[in-house]
Amino acid sequence: MSRRLPLLMAALCLALSTACGSDPEAGDSCSVGEGYCQSSSEALVCDGGSLKLLNCRGANGCSKDDDGDATCTFGDFRAGDPCLSTQENAAQCDASNANQLLRCSGGSMKAEACKGCAVQSGTITCQP
Structure with missing residues (x-):
């Protein structure tokens, strides 16, 4: 049983890379509505099943709402x-x-x- 745990954890980390320390990147697969702030002026947003890097030059830039979801103000x-x-x-x-x-x-x-x-x-x- 103890040998299976590291393999199970490794598989879980591959499936949930953001939870295991690997930051999401443009091109990674995603689900509709998924998004991350890369900085205060850039966001990764799910578009057609993959993450796309977008500029958030609007008044609020990229920020997290109360639920922790990324919000990107496009605008400019x-x-x-x-x-x-x-x-x-x-x-x-x-x-x-x-x-x-x-x-x-x-x-x-x-x-x-x-x-x-x-x-x-x-x-x-x-x-x-």
Whole structure:
């Protein structure tokens, strides 16, 4: 029985790597809703069954709520930033360039040139 315990513990550590000291990494498999703060401005968020590193440049950055779950405030996307598959086609005006729209496409924010990006009554207007 004592020989089985180390093997059982090793198997459990492989299955639950975060509980055994190994930090989660981008690309690790995950369950929907799973997420971790990597720093105050970055989070690992489950997207399509694997963890994806996202920037949390919003007002609250990345923080843990009362239940210990990670909360990432997105807000200030930049061209090239990764985005979630659930954000596909979501867009916002680029905070650093009034003549540019940022749209989530294929897992990253892509810049689209326009003339005067603005939000009016909750709708983005951006003339090509």
